[in-house]
Amino acid sequence: xxxxxxxxxxxxxxKGNSLDDGPGIRxxxxxxxxxxxxxxxxxxxxxxxxxxISFEAKTCINCGACREVCPKNALACDNPFYVxxxxxxxxxxxxxxxxxxxxxxxxxxxxxxxxxxxxxxxxPFFDTSGGGVTLSGGEPTLFMDFTSGLLMSLKQNSIHxxxxxxxxxxxxxxxxxxxxxxxxxxxxxKIIDDEAHKKYCGVSNEKILNNFRQLFRKTADDGKMxxxxxxxxxxxxxxxxxxxxxxxxxxxxxxxxxxxxAYNPLxxxxxxxxxxxxxxxxxxxxxxFSDRDVLERCNRIFDASGINTIL
Amino acid sequence: xxxxxxxxNSSGTACIGLADITDSMMVIKKLIFEEKKxxxxxxxxxxxxxxxxxxxxxxxxxxxxxxxxxxDEEALAMANRVTKLAHDIFIEHENYRGGKYTAGxxxxxxxxxxxxxxxxxxxxxxxxxxxxxxxxxxxHASRSxxxxxxxxxxxxxxxxxxxxxxxVKVVPGVQETHQKNVDIIYSYVKTYSDxxxxxxxLNVVSSKTLRDAMEHPENYQNLLVRISGYNAYxxxxxxxxxxxxIERAEFNI
Numbered sequence: 001x002x003x004x005x006x007x008x009x010x011x012x013x014x015k016g017n018s019l020d021d022g023p024g025i026r027x028x029x030x031x032x033x034x035x036x037x038x039x040x041x042x043x044x045x046x047x048x049x050x051x052x053i054s055f056e057a058k059t060c061i062n063c064g065a066c067r068e069v070c071p072k073n074a075l076a077c078d079n080p081f082y083v084x085x086x087x088x089x090x091x092x093x094x095x096x097x098x099x100x101x102x103x104x105x106x107x108x109x110x111x112x113x114x115x116x117x118x119x120x121x122x123x124p125f126f127d128t129s130g131g132g133v134t135l136s137g138g139e140p141t142l143f144m145d146f147t148s149g150l151l152m153s154l155k156q157n158s159i160h161x162x163x164x165x166x167x168x169x170x171x172x173x174x175x176x177x178x179x180x181x182x183x184x185x186x187x188x189x190k191i192i193d194d195e196a197h198k199k200y201c202g203v204s205n206e207k208i209l210n211n212f213r214q215l216f217r218k219t220a221d222d223g224k225m226x227x228x229x230x231x232x233x234x235x236x237x238x239x240x241x242x243x244x245x246x247x248x249x250x251x252x253x254x255x256x257x258x259x260x261x262a263y264n265p266l267x268x269x270x271x272x273x274x275x276x277x278x279x280x281x282x283x284x285x286x287x288x289f290s291d292r293d294v295l296e297r298c299n300r301i302f303d304a305s306g307i308n309t310i311l
Numbered sequence: 312x313x314x315x316x317x318x319x320n321s322s323g324t325a326c327i328g329l330a331d332i333t334d335s336m337m338v339i340k341k342l343i344f345e346e347k348k349x350x351x352x353x354x355x356x357x358x359x360x361x362x363x364x365x366x367x368x369x370x371x372x373x374x375x376x377x378x379x380x381x382x383d384e385e386a387l388a389m390a391n392r393v394t395k396l397a398h399d400i401f402i403e404h405e406n407y408r409g410g411k412y413t414a415g416x417x418x419x420x421x422x423x424x425x426x427x428x429x430x431x432x433x434x435x436x437x438x439x440x441x442x443x444x445x446x447x448x449x450x451h452a453s454r455s456x457x458x459x460x461x462x463x464x465x466x467x468x469x470x471x472x473x474x475x476x477x478x479v480k481v482v483p484g485v486q487e488t489h490q491k492n493v494d495i496i497y498s499y500v501k502t503y504s505d506x507x508x509x510x511x512x513l514n515v516v517s518s519k520t521l522r523d524a525m526e527h528p529e530n531y532q533n534l535l536v537r538i539s540g541y542n543a544y545x546x547x548x549x550x551x552x553x554x555x556x557i558e559r560a561e562f563n564i
Contacts, residue, residue, distance in 0.1 A: 059374075131498075
């Protein structure tokens with residue numbers, strides 16, 4: 001699907017009381033659909049822009065209600081993913097029948113009004129904590145017009161807005177449609193070597209790095225916040241050479257602050273739920289949390305370049 | 312001592328299990344009357360047998376019902392209806408001093424003791440388990456503590472004239488600075504008061520710590536916890552009370 005064909009995003013989740021996605025107490029709107037396909041994606045259910053079915057084995061009470069209603073016989077206990085997604089036509093009769101919530105529909109079509117209405121009750125908490133709303137995903141910039149309207153509506157309600165982005169977007173559209181309504185941008189920088197970026201993230205990083213440079217100049221002029229964030233993925237992004245190159249890239253713009261995101265292996269379970277084969281399932285490094293030593297090593301590299309890191 | 316008459320002569324009551332009653336009423340309202348998914352005899356049978364023969368119904372109730380404390384308007388309206396009912400009944404009665412009975416919603420540690428004597432409820436609370444403490448929502452009512460706080464703040468104070476106890480357990484993140492934790496808790500309490508809340512009490516401790524204190528009480532002689540209207544040394548509590556504290560909803564900050 002190209003960017004132009006997608007008009008309305010599916011929303012994965014709206015998470016209240018988030019304390020890790022920007023200042024204060026925030027609500028995070030997770031979009032579904034992303035132009036990148038990072039092998040370590042922490043929200044594997046957010047990669048596709050289409051509705052999906054998920055199954056969580058540990059929640060299932062094996063009552064059989066779903067198998068009784070499935071018109072396609074797509075559900076089988078001997079299938080490790082339970083749902084045969086080649087046969088399933090996403091009628092979701094099983095989800096309605098499931099008493100435990102083990103089967104679930106991933107992705108909901110919501111209007112801008114629906115989203116704002118859901119968020120507004122938490123506004124008093126934003127106001128007392130200096131918080132607001134964070135758009136995340138998935139990738140909100142895949143849906144420029146919708147996101148523009150949503151941000152506009154949030155600003156009309158005097159809500160602080162923050163965007164988390166992979167940086168792969170049309171910069172002109174971004175500046176015209178989103179930028180005016182954004183208070184802060186968290187911009188992921190993953191891999192500097194383009195071949196490695198293509199291999200692990202599915203696209204070239206040329207556009208991403210160019211967008212970052214342009215946005216850096218613009219935010220510096222306007223006094224808006226642009227925070228580069230580096231996810232530390234074992235042996236992929238956290239290598240000595242990649243961290244050095246990122247530090248160099250940031251230093252070339254005199255940037256003095258970056259966020260390091262410690263690795264968190266909890267996404268493996270989520271891969272199973274949406275029936276995606278997980279090549280790192282048995283990889284020890286990819287199934288444990290970031291080592292303290294690794295964090296300290298990366299910290300030191302940034303320190304040496306005069307870049308202050310926040311965890 | 313009361314010659315001439317004390318100005319305020321009321322007697323206070325303490326009602327236990329507001330969330331248990333509200334959620335039970337919601338199950339009956341939704342599943343039996345509105346959605347017609349189950350019958351009264353089926354629910355009665357499930358409750359009488361502690362849901363042993365109807366795990367499907369228990370799963371449905373536990374996972375698909377909207378509860379008090381989830382931000383759902385209907386559940387909140389039901390909670391206000393329950394508190395009003397209790398208030399209106401008590402206020403009609405006169406005590407021996409000629410004063411009125413007032414309705415309170417706090418439980419000291421009685422939600423645990425009374426729970427051990429009570430059978431299963433339509434809300435899915437199993438026989439013998441503790442009731443919810445004070446007027447605190449069920450732990451699984453919402454993933455967000457803000458929904459709990461907003462709902463409790465919106466309970467009508469005039470129906471709760473012998474006061475309330477709202478217990479909240481928060482776990483500070485290991486990476487967070489002390490200042491950030493203080494700021495976040497400030498924001499919870501301030502917003503709650505702004506929205507009309509009248510009392511809340513916080514435990515800032517993780518279940519992991521409490522479990523460790525059960526195993527190694529010698530290391531935790533000074534660990535003070537808030538029960539429901541009073542403080543106690545955790546290691547001096549009985550096992551049921553300790554478990555109830557551990558099972559309370561835990562929100563990361």
